[in-house]
Amino acid sequence: MPSAQRYIEIMDTTLRDGEQTSGVSFSPSEKLTIAQLLLTEVKVDRIEIASARVSEGEFAAVKSITKWAKANGLLDRVEVLTFVDGDVSVQWMLKAGAKVMNLLTKGSLNHLTHQLKKKPEEHFAEVGAVIKLAKKKGLECNVYLEDWSNGMRHSKDYVFQYLDFLNTQPVKRVMLPDTLGILTPAEVTSFVSETIQRYPNIHFDFHAHNDYDLGTANVLEGVKAGAHGIHLTINGMGERAGNAPLASAIAVLNDFMPELKTGVAEGSLYKVSKLVETFSGFRIPVNKPVVGENVFTQTAGIHADGDKKNKLYFSDLIPERFGRTRKYALGKTSGKANIENNLQQLGLQLSDPDLKKVTQRIIELGDKKEVVTQADLPYIISDVLDSNTIEEKVTVLDYVLTHSKTLKPSVTLRIAILEEIFEEHSQGDGQYDAFMNALKKVYKKLKQELPVLTDYAVRIPPGGKSDALCETIITWRHSNKEFKTRGLDSDQTVSAIKATQKMLNLI
Known part of the structure; x- marks a missing residue:
């Protein structure tokens, strides 16, 4: 392991951006449970837990999380999305007991012109006023450049004009979102590296969306290009196609960028994934990398046979890293090796003639249903051996x-x-x-x-x-x-x- 690794901050935004998944709304108690798990077991660096001014329920959730975080010395790691609205968001933050605000501002001239209908200088002045007030009230301020990706594509001069201004402000982090998930990995490399080279003293986070299924790839390129932090969500939850998924991004960074490190505990990723699946009702696809039900399951008999012969079908992505185990599916494509692996896990041993009969029975059953589970196996053995005597x-x-x-x-x-x-x-x-x-x-x-x-x-x-x-x-x-x-x-x-x-x- 390299002696001087670069540390990457991980900010999980499941409770804010992830909750924008259509049909998902966490209760205050669910939000608190997820927040506690993320900070104490998964060990992400920061969590973004809500948007200010949304609802009374959101306010109650934030208040319960900030109360717990303060009691455990974690309040500076809890963040809330706020708006350029004079003192309204700042007062909301103070009442909710939060200390870190993520100010949503315009990162493209298109958004500024057509949504706010303002000149850059007007926007900068309003942003500066909110930052000044936040500092006066003892709040820490990070700034989002909403639609930054389109800003870099179509109005780069505006983006750099804005960053010139922010470079004079007392902000801790500037956050670069690919708001519509439009960037290619090559563009992420180009835009992030150009931005960081121009402003070497600013801490930049990269925030990827997954509209083209490039979220994880773009996170990798953003970090390679020098981003100091990345924003992720559990199970890739988020608006439209969602955000870059926490588990996939961590696995990719750990395996392909040994020159850097994160504080995330891989062994807790599956646990938090299943908890969020339960709370949200947002089902994890069975083939979703790292956390999907089937991703560590070998189905073909030839693969199971290869695993027994010097682990021919193993990679660095082993299930034990994530608190999981390798499985061998039983069905019509099962071979003898698949069944022997399952018997070994159950502590069972059969003679070759009986194993052959059990294999044939599983193949027959596999023609009727997609997968025979390991839990079915003792019943099948009992049935086959019982039939042998008649x-x-x-x-x-x-x-x-x-x-x-x-x-x-x-x-x-x-x-x-x-x-x-x-x-x-x-x-x-x-x-x-x-x-x-x-x-x-x-x-x-x-x-x-x-x-x-x-x-x-x-x-x-x-x-x-x-x-x-x-x-x-x-x-x-x-x-x-x-x-x-x-x-x-x-x-x-x-x-x-x-x-x-x-x-x-x-x-």
């Missing part, structure tokens, strides 16, 4: 199950018993009851009585979803003895029918 003399060839709102469930059943085929139709109180009634008709023709069903239990793996594998265990009484059979399927009724077929073969 000689197939009775086969349920086909059935039609019907269910309607006002009519009784019914079943049409076709079954082969010792190569003779029978077909019956019956109704019942439920689909499985109808199936059993049709089966009883068949066995009545054979002058045989079926065992009595004494218990019926259904299990799904912990955390099972609507497509989870379902294990049905049925207890039967026959000739004064009880025995159990089990069936496995993603459909509960079908799993019960499979358990029943095993019973028919046992008797």
Whole structure:
């Protein structure tokens, strides 16, 4: 590790810019929880928690965060977006107990001319007055140059005229947002480096948006070009396509820029990501880098085999860095290696013949559902090994199950018993009851009585979803003895029918 690393400040703006995600609104208690986690566990340098003057709820949230931050010596790391509005935002900050204001100003001549309808000198004078008042009241001031990216593209002279003015003001940081997410990485390199070379004494933050899916790439280029800090959000939340995502940006900086460092604890990134997903209702795409559900899951059997042979499919982006584990998906593309890796994680071992049968069963199940989970595996093994001991003399060839709102469930059943085929139709109180009634008709023709069903239990793996594998265990009484059979399927009724077929073969 280089001896003289350049430190990059990380400012998380999930609670301000990230909350501008359509349909997202955190409660004051949720905001406090996220703020605490970001500062104490994730260890970002600063957090931007709200916009001034938005609502009473926002005011209450800011007040609770500033109270906690002050008690823990962290108040100077909590920031609020404010406006060029005389003393209004400054008074709001004082009442809320905040100490650091991020003043939103115009970074392009287009915004200044058409939104504010003012000359540069008028805007600068108003900005200067707010900064002066903030300092007088004991507030620290950072300044946003809204639409800076378009300003550099189309009105660079204005941007530098404004920065000349800010260079005379008592501001701690100047923040350069790509407000509409329009910049290419090459433009970020050019604009940031030119700005920093011209004003070497100003601390510049770069703020990327993700409209072209270039947010993380632009963060990397901004830091390479000399930016002193970057703004990020958890899960890339934010207006439109969102902001540069915290987890991805940190991973990229840590792996591709060893000459710099941040204070962020990688091991806490997944935890905060899942918490924000829960609070926001904003679902993380399964393929989202670092925090997505599938990004550390190998699906193809050839990859799992390669991992066993000198970790051929490993990279520096290992899941343990982020408090996660590597998984091996089970499904129709699974090979023997995938299944062996899952068995090893569960502490299970199978003989080669049994492993081959389990593999085939998983492939069959994978044709019915997208992924078989590791939690399904013990159920599959139990089902396969149980089936191995039973000689197939009775086969349920086909059935039609019907269910309607006002009519009784019914079943049409076709079954082969010792190569003779029978077909019956019956109704019942439920689909499985109808199936059993049709089966009883068949066995009545054979002058045989079926065992009595004494218990019926259904299990799904912990955390099972609507497509989870379902294990049905049925207890039967026959000739004064009880025995159990089990069936496995993603459909509960079908799993019960499979358990029943095993019973028919046992008797």
